Amino acid sequence: MTLPHPTMPASKAADDRFRLAMAASNIGMAIVSIDGIWLEVNPALCALLGYRIEELRGHHYSxxxxxxxxxxxxNLVAALVSGALASVDEHKRYVHRDGSDVWVQLNIAVMRDEDGKPxxxxxxxxxxxxxxxxxLARSARMAEHGAALDASNRQLQLFADAVAHDLRAPLRSIESFSALxxxxxAERLNETDRDYLTRIRAAASRMTGLLAALTELSHVTRAEMRIAPVDLSLLAxxxxxxxxxxxxxxxxxxSVQPGLQVEGDExxxxxxxxxxxxxxxxxxxxRAAGEPGGELAPVRIQVRGEVVGSRLQLSIQDHGAGFDMRYAHKLFEPFQRLHGPDQGGGHGLGLAIARRVAERHRGQLRAHSQPGAGSTFTVELPLRFKGEESADA
Structure with a gap:
Protein backbone atom coordinates (compact mmCIF):
# COMPACT_ATOMS: atom_id res chain seq x y z
CA MET A 1 0.00 0.00 0.00
CA THR A 2 1.14 3.55 -0.69
CA LEU A 3 0.22 6.01 2.04
CA PRO A 4 -1.12 9.35 0.84
CA HIS A 5 0.42 12.38 2.51
CA PRO A 6 -1.66 15.41 3.50
CA THR A 7 0.69 18.01 2.08
CA MET A 8 3.06 16.44 -0.44
CA PRO A 9 3.13 13.67 -3.03
CA ALA A 10 3.84 10.24 -1.63
CA SER A 11 7.18 8.60 -2.48
CA LYS A 12 8.30 5.02 -2.14
CA ALA A 13 11.38 6.14 -0.13
CA ALA A 14 9.21 8.03 2.36
CA ASP A 15 6.87 5.05 2.51
CA ASP A 16 9.73 2.72 3.34
CA ARG A 17 11.11 5.01 6.05
CA PHE A 18 7.69 5.24 7.67
CA ARG A 19 7.27 1.45 7.64
CA LEU A 20 10.73 0.97 9.17
CA ALA A 21 9.90 3.49 11.93
CA MET A 22 6.63 1.68 12.66
CA ALA A 23 8.32 -1.69 12.77
CA ALA A 24 11.04 -0.46 15.15
CA SER A 25 8.68 1.32 17.54
CA ASN A 26 7.91 -0.32 20.89
CA ILE A 27 4.59 1.53 20.98
CA GLY A 28 1.61 0.08 19.14
CA MET A 29 1.06 1.93 15.87
CA ALA A 30 -1.54 1.60 13.14
CA ILE A 31 -2.75 3.24 9.96
CA VAL A 32 -6.54 3.09 9.86
CA SER A 33 -8.82 3.99 6.98
CA ILE A 34 -11.54 6.59 7.40
CA ASP A 35 -14.13 3.81 7.53
CA GLY A 36 -12.24 2.06 10.36
CA ILE A 37 -10.22 -0.68 8.62
CA TRP A 38 -6.72 -1.51 9.86
CA LEU A 39 -4.46 -0.78 6.86
CA GLU A 40 -1.12 -1.20 8.59
CA VAL A 41 -0.21 -2.43 12.08
CA ASN A 42 3.21 -2.79 13.66
CA PRO A 43 4.60 -5.72 15.68
CA ALA A 44 4.23 -3.85 18.98
CA LEU A 45 0.48 -3.49 18.40
CA CYS A 46 0.18 -7.16 17.52
CA ALA A 47 2.02 -8.10 20.72
CA LEU A 48 -0.21 -5.78 22.71
CA LEU A 49 -3.44 -7.40 21.44
CA GLY A 50 -2.14 -10.94 20.92
CA TYR A 51 -2.83 -11.16 17.14
CA ARG A 52 -0.65 -11.69 14.10
CA ILE A 53 -0.39 -8.89 11.56
CA GLU A 54 -2.57 -10.72 9.01
CA GLU A 55 -5.26 -11.25 11.65
CA LEU A 56 -5.63 -7.51 12.17
CA ARG A 57 -4.88 -5.99 8.78
CA GLY A 58 -8.02 -5.63 6.71
CA HIS A 59 -10.32 -5.96 9.73
CA HIS A 60 -12.43 -3.27 11.42
CA TYR A 61 -11.20 -1.77 14.68
CA SER A 62 -14.55 -2.60 16.29
CA ASN A 75 -18.09 9.18 18.50
CA LEU A 76 -14.40 10.07 18.59
CA VAL A 77 -13.89 8.93 15.00
CA ALA A 78 -16.88 10.97 13.85
CA ALA A 79 -15.55 14.05 15.67
CA LEU A 80 -12.14 13.64 14.03
CA VAL A 81 -13.59 13.29 10.54
CA SER A 82 -15.87 16.31 10.98
CA GLY A 83 -13.03 18.44 12.33
CA ALA A 84 -14.67 18.93 15.73
CA LEU A 85 -11.53 17.36 17.22
CA ALA A 86 -8.01 17.84 15.87
CA SER A 87 -6.72 14.77 17.70
CA VAL A 88 -7.68 12.29 20.41
CA ASP A 89 -5.79 11.36 23.58
CA GLU A 90 -7.89 8.94 25.64
CA HIS A 91 -7.74 5.90 27.89
CA LYS A 92 -9.58 3.09 26.16
CA ARG A 93 -10.11 -0.67 26.36
CA TYR A 94 -9.46 -3.29 23.72
CA VAL A 95 -9.99 -7.05 23.93
CA HIS A 96 -6.93 -9.32 23.86
CA ARG A 97 -7.07 -12.50 21.83
CA ASP A 98 -7.34 -14.45 25.10
CA GLY A 99 -10.43 -12.43 26.08
CA SER A 100 -8.78 -10.23 28.72
CA ASP A 101 -9.11 -6.46 28.79
CA VAL A 102 -6.25 -4.36 27.47
CA TRP A 103 -6.12 -0.77 28.73
CA VAL A 104 -4.23 1.60 26.45
CA GLN A 105 -3.58 5.29 26.15
CA LEU A 106 -4.83 5.93 22.64
CA ASN A 107 -3.66 8.84 20.54
CA ILE A 108 -5.27 9.36 17.12
CA ALA A 109 -4.66 12.05 14.52
CA VAL A 110 -6.45 12.41 11.19
CA MET A 111 -4.41 13.04 8.05
CA ARG A 112 -5.97 15.29 5.40
CA ASP A 113 -5.14 16.19 1.82
CA GLU A 114 -4.42 19.67 0.51
CA ASP A 115 -8.15 20.38 0.28
CA GLY A 116 -8.72 19.34 3.90
CA LYS A 117 -10.43 16.08 3.06
CA PRO A 118 -9.71 13.31 5.62
CA LEU A 136 -6.50 1.59 41.51
CA ALA A 137 -4.40 0.17 44.34
CA ARG A 138 -3.32 3.66 45.33
CA SER A 139 -6.93 4.88 45.24
CA ALA A 140 -8.01 1.94 47.40
CA ARG A 141 -5.28 2.73 49.92
CA MET A 142 -6.26 6.40 49.93
CA ALA A 143 -9.93 5.50 50.41
CA GLU A 144 -9.01 3.19 53.27
CA HIS A 145 -6.78 5.84 54.78
CA GLY A 146 -9.51 8.45 54.30
CA ALA A 147 -12.08 6.24 56.04
CA ALA A 148 -9.69 5.68 58.93
CA LEU A 149 -8.96 9.41 59.09
CA ASP A 150 -12.68 10.23 59.08
CA ALA A 151 -13.24 7.77 61.93
CA SER A 152 -10.30 9.24 63.83
CA ASN A 153 -11.59 12.77 63.28
CA ARG A 154 -15.05 11.77 64.49
CA GLN A 155 -13.56 10.25 67.64
CA LEU A 156 -11.43 13.34 68.19
CA GLN A 157 -14.44 15.60 67.67
CA LEU A 158 -16.55 13.57 70.11
CA PHE A 159 -13.73 13.80 72.64
CA ALA A 160 -13.46 17.57 72.16
CA ASP A 161 -17.23 17.98 72.52
CA ALA A 162 -17.22 15.90 75.68
CA VAL A 163 -14.35 17.90 77.17
CA ALA A 164 -16.05 21.19 76.32
CA HIS A 165 -19.29 19.98 77.88
CA ASP A 166 -17.64 18.70 81.09
CA LEU A 167 -15.59 21.90 81.54
CA ARG A 168 -18.65 24.12 81.53
CA ALA A 169 -19.91 22.94 84.92
CA PRO A 170 -16.75 23.80 86.91
CA LEU A 171 -16.47 27.10 85.05
CA ARG A 172 -20.00 28.01 86.04
CA SER A 173 -19.08 27.20 89.62
CA ILE A 174 -15.99 29.43 89.48
CA GLU A 175 -18.02 32.29 88.02
CA SER A 176 -20.91 31.88 90.47
CA PHE A 177 -18.89 31.48 93.66
CA SER A 178 -16.45 34.24 92.78
CA ALA A 179 -19.44 36.54 92.18
CA LEU A 180 -20.94 35.55 95.57
CA ALA A 186 -16.74 43.23 99.45
CA GLU A 187 -16.18 45.33 102.62
CA ARG A 188 -13.42 43.03 103.89
CA LEU A 189 -11.46 42.90 100.61
CA ASN A 190 -8.70 45.38 99.89
CA GLU A 191 -7.94 46.74 96.44
CA THR A 192 -5.49 43.94 95.62
CA ASP A 193 -7.95 41.24 96.67
CA ARG A 194 -10.71 42.78 94.56
CA ASP A 195 -8.33 42.92 91.59
CA TYR A 196 -7.53 39.22 92.02
CA LEU A 197 -11.21 38.37 92.17
CA THR A 198 -11.90 40.40 89.05
CA ARG A 199 -9.12 38.58 87.22
CA ILE A 200 -10.52 35.19 88.28
CA ARG A 201 -13.99 36.06 86.97
CA ALA A 202 -12.59 37.50 83.74
CA ALA A 203 -10.47 34.37 83.11
CA ALA A 204 -13.47 32.11 83.73
CA SER A 205 -15.57 34.22 81.40
CA ARG A 206 -12.93 34.03 78.66
CA MET A 207 -12.74 30.26 79.07
CA THR A 208 -16.52 29.99 78.79
CA GLY A 209 -16.41 32.03 75.59
CA LEU A 210 -13.61 29.86 74.22
CA LEU A 211 -15.58 26.65 74.87
CA ALA A 212 -18.64 28.16 73.19
CA ALA A 213 -16.54 29.10 70.16
CA LEU A 214 -15.03 25.60 69.98
CA THR A 215 -18.54 24.18 70.00
CA GLU A 216 -19.53 26.53 67.17
CA LEU A 217 -16.47 25.54 65.12
CA SER A 218 -17.40 21.89 65.60
CA HIS A 219 -20.98 22.64 64.60
CA VAL A 220 -20.12 24.47 61.39
CA THR A 221 -17.77 21.67 60.39
CA ARG A 222 -20.17 18.75 60.99
CA ALA A 223 -23.68 20.19 60.73
CA GLU A 224 -25.87 18.86 57.93
CA MET A 225 -26.42 21.49 55.24
CA ARG A 226 -29.99 22.64 54.63
CA ILE A 227 -29.92 24.42 51.30
CA ALA A 228 -32.46 27.09 50.38
CA PRO A 229 -32.50 30.65 48.98
CA VAL A 230 -30.98 32.97 51.60
CA ASP A 231 -31.55 36.72 51.94
CA LEU A 232 -28.15 37.90 53.17
CA SER A 233 -29.38 41.49 53.46
CA LEU A 234 -32.05 40.42 55.93
CA LEU A 235 -29.52 38.38 57.93
CA ALA A 236 -27.06 41.29 58.04
CA SER A 255 -25.66 50.10 56.42
CA VAL A 256 -26.78 47.03 54.46
CA GLN A 257 -27.26 46.90 50.70
CA PRO A 258 -30.65 45.37 49.89
CA GLY A 259 -31.21 42.41 47.58
CA LEU A 260 -28.12 40.35 48.45
CA GLN A 261 -29.15 36.73 47.89
CA VAL A 262 -27.47 33.34 47.45
CA GLU A 263 -28.32 29.70 47.93
CA GLY A 264 -26.99 28.09 51.08
CA ASP A 265 -27.61 27.13 54.68
CA GLU A 266 -29.28 30.08 56.39
CA ARG A 287 -11.24 52.88 68.35
CA ALA A 288 -14.41 54.83 69.14
CA ALA A 289 -13.76 54.53 72.86
CA GLY A 290 -10.43 56.26 72.34
CA GLU A 291 -11.93 59.24 70.53
CA PRO A 292 -11.63 62.53 72.46
CA GLY A 293 -14.76 64.28 73.62
CA GLY A 294 -17.83 63.32 75.58
CA GLU A 295 -20.04 61.06 73.49
CA LEU A 296 -18.52 57.94 71.98
CA ALA A 297 -18.08 58.00 68.23
CA PRO A 298 -20.58 55.79 66.36
CA VAL A 299 -19.63 52.37 65.09
CA ARG A 300 -19.93 52.36 61.30
CA ILE A 301 -20.23 49.13 59.34
CA GLN A 302 -21.13 48.78 55.64
CA VAL A 303 -22.33 45.50 54.14
CA ARG A 304 -22.18 45.58 50.35
CA GLY A 305 -22.29 43.05 47.55
CA GLU A 306 -21.48 42.73 43.86
CA VAL A 307 -22.34 39.88 41.50
CA VAL A 308 -19.34 38.84 39.42
CA GLY A 309 -20.18 36.07 36.99
CA SER A 310 -21.88 33.32 38.95
CA ARG A 311 -20.61 34.48 42.35
CA LEU A 312 -21.50 37.12 44.90
CA GLN A 313 -18.67 39.14 46.43
CA LEU A 314 -19.98 40.23 49.82
CA SER A 315 -17.91 42.81 51.72
CA ILE A 316 -18.14 43.81 55.39
CA GLN A 317 -16.29 47.08 55.91
CA ASP A 318 -15.57 48.84 59.19
CA HIS A 319 -13.70 52.00 60.16
CA GLY A 320 -12.01 50.56 63.22
CA ALA A 321 -8.50 49.80 64.36
CA GLY A 322 -7.43 47.76 61.33
CA PHE A 323 -4.33 45.57 61.28
CA ASP A 324 -0.97 45.17 59.56
CA MET A 325 -1.37 43.13 56.34
CA ARG A 326 2.02 41.51 56.97
CA TYR A 327 0.25 39.28 59.47
CA ALA A 328 -2.88 38.63 57.40
CA HIS A 329 -1.92 34.98 56.86
CA LYS A 330 -2.59 34.33 60.57
CA LEU A 331 -6.10 35.76 60.54
CA PHE A 332 -8.14 32.67 59.71
CA GLU A 333 -6.12 30.12 61.67
CA PRO A 334 -7.67 28.92 64.96
CA PHE A 335 -6.30 30.63 68.09
CA GLN A 336 -4.27 33.16 66.09
CA ARG A 337 -4.76 36.74 67.32
CA LEU A 338 -3.42 39.99 65.90
CA HIS A 339 -4.61 41.92 68.97
CA GLY A 340 -4.26 41.17 72.66
CA PRO A 341 -7.20 41.06 75.11
CA ASP A 342 -6.53 44.69 76.11
CA GLN A 343 -6.92 45.67 72.42
CA GLY A 344 -10.20 43.85 71.91
CA GLY A 345 -8.70 40.51 70.87
CA GLY A 346 -10.82 37.46 71.61
CA HIS A 347 -10.31 33.71 71.54
CA GLY A 348 -9.03 33.63 67.95
CA LEU A 349 -11.76 31.36 66.61
CA GLY A 350 -14.32 33.77 65.13
CA LEU A 351 -12.66 34.24 61.76
CA ALA A 352 -11.80 30.52 61.56
CA ILE A 353 -15.52 29.79 62.01
CA ALA A 354 -16.44 32.32 59.31
CA ARG A 355 -13.92 30.83 56.88
CA ARG A 356 -15.18 27.28 57.49
CA VAL A 357 -18.75 28.35 56.68
CA ALA A 358 -17.54 30.00 53.46
CA GLU A 359 -15.58 26.89 52.49
CA ARG A 360 -18.55 24.59 53.05
CA HIS A 361 -20.45 26.77 50.57
CA ARG A 362 -17.54 26.49 48.07
CA GLY A 363 -16.64 30.08 48.83
CA GLN A 364 -13.61 32.03 49.97
CA LEU A 365 -12.90 34.59 52.66
CA ARG A 366 -10.18 37.22 52.40
CA ALA A 367 -9.30 40.44 54.20
CA HIS A 368 -7.76 43.81 53.47
CA SER A 369 -6.84 46.35 56.10
CA GLN A 370 -4.74 49.33 57.04
CA PRO A 371 -3.82 50.16 60.63
CA GLY A 372 -6.00 52.97 61.90
CA ALA A 373 -8.18 53.00 58.76
CA GLY A 374 -10.38 49.95 59.29
CA SER A 375 -10.75 46.58 57.60
CA THR A 376 -12.75 44.99 54.80
CA PHE A 377 -13.57 41.30 54.85
CA THR A 378 -14.79 39.92 51.52
CA VAL A 379 -16.72 36.67 51.26
CA GLU A 380 -17.03 35.20 47.78
CA LEU A 381 -20.00 32.84 47.52
CA PRO A 382 -21.56 31.03 44.54
CA LEU A 383 -25.05 32.27 43.73
CA ARG A 384 -26.19 28.66 43.20
CA PHE A 385 -25.17 25.94 45.62
CA LYS A 386 -23.50 23.03 43.80
CA GLY A 387 -22.40 20.88 46.71
CA GLU A 388 -20.18 21.65 49.66
CA GLU A 389 -16.45 21.47 50.02
CA SER A 390 -15.00 18.45 51.79
CA ALA A 391 -14.13 18.76 55.42
CA ASP A 392 -10.45 18.70 54.53
CA ALA A 393 -10.72 21.52 52.01
Missing part, protein backbone atom coordinates in the same frame (compact mmCIF):
# COMPACT_ATOMS: atom_id res chain seq x y z
CA UNK A 63 -13.67 -6.31 16.23
CA UNK A 64 -11.08 -5.85 18.98
CA UNK A 65 -12.61 -2.84 20.74
CA UNK A 66 -14.20 -3.52 24.12
CA UNK A 67 -18.00 -3.52 23.67
CA UNK A 68 -18.47 -0.98 26.47
CA UNK A 69 -16.10 1.44 24.70
CA UNK A 70 -17.37 1.00 21.15
CA UNK A 71 -19.80 3.91 21.25
CA UNK A 72 -17.04 6.16 22.59
CA UNK A 73 -14.71 5.07 19.77
CA UNK A 74 -17.36 5.71 17.10
CA UNK A 119 -7.55 10.53 4.20
CA UNK A 120 -6.66 8.14 7.04
CA UNK A 121 -5.91 7.95 10.76
CA UNK A 122 -2.59 7.41 12.51
CA UNK A 123 -3.03 5.66 15.87
CA UNK A 124 -0.60 5.19 18.74
CA UNK A 125 -1.41 2.80 21.59
CA UNK A 126 0.56 2.51 24.82
CA UNK A 127 -0.15 -0.23 27.35
CA UNK A 128 -1.22 1.34 30.66
CA UNK A 129 -2.49 -1.80 32.37
CA UNK A 130 0.18 -1.77 35.08
CA UNK A 131 -0.25 1.97 35.62
CA UNK A 132 -4.00 1.53 35.96
CA UNK A 133 -3.64 -1.28 38.48
CA UNK A 134 -1.20 0.83 40.47
CA UNK A 135 -3.62 3.79 40.37
CA UNK A 181 -17.58 36.08 97.26
CA UNK A 182 -17.31 39.52 95.72
CA UNK A 183 -20.78 40.46 96.99
CA UNK A 184 -20.54 39.03 100.52
CA UNK A 185 -16.97 39.95 101.33
CA UNK A 237 -29.78 43.66 59.28
CA UNK A 238 -30.69 41.07 61.91
CA UNK A 239 -27.09 40.69 63.10
CA UNK A 240 -26.66 44.48 63.18
CA UNK A 241 -29.72 44.86 65.42
CA UNK A 242 -28.42 42.14 67.76
CA UNK A 243 -25.04 43.84 68.03
CA UNK A 244 -26.66 47.16 68.91
CA UNK A 245 -28.91 45.54 71.53
CA UNK A 246 -25.93 43.77 73.10
CA UNK A 247 -23.87 46.99 73.30
CA UNK A 248 -26.20 49.97 73.78
CA UNK A 249 -23.29 52.18 74.96
CA UNK A 250 -22.14 52.52 71.36
CA UNK A 251 -24.34 54.01 68.69
CA UNK A 252 -24.24 51.81 65.61
CA UNK A 253 -24.62 52.81 61.97
CA UNK A 254 -24.94 49.52 60.10
CA UNK A 267 -28.17 29.09 59.91
CA UNK A 268 -24.52 28.78 58.94
CA UNK A 269 -24.51 31.94 56.82
CA UNK A 270 -26.02 33.93 59.71
CA UNK A 271 -23.31 32.56 61.99
CA UNK A 272 -20.69 33.63 59.45
CA UNK A 273 -22.12 37.15 59.26
CA UNK A 274 -22.34 37.28 63.04
CA UNK A 275 -18.63 36.48 63.38
CA UNK A 276 -17.56 38.98 60.72
CA UNK A 277 -19.83 41.81 61.85
CA UNK A 278 -19.07 41.21 65.53
CA UNK A 279 -15.39 41.44 64.65
CA UNK A 280 -16.03 44.74 62.83
CA UNK A 281 -18.10 46.09 65.74
CA UNK A 282 -15.59 45.06 68.40
CA UNK A 283 -12.57 46.74 66.84
CA UNK A 284 -14.60 49.79 65.83
CA UNK A 285 -15.73 50.15 69.46
CA UNK A 286 -12.12 49.97 70.61
Missing amino acids: EVTHPDDLAISN QYFISHMRDIGDEREAD LGERA DWVGAELQDADPRHRGEV RLLKLMLNQLMHNAWKFSCE
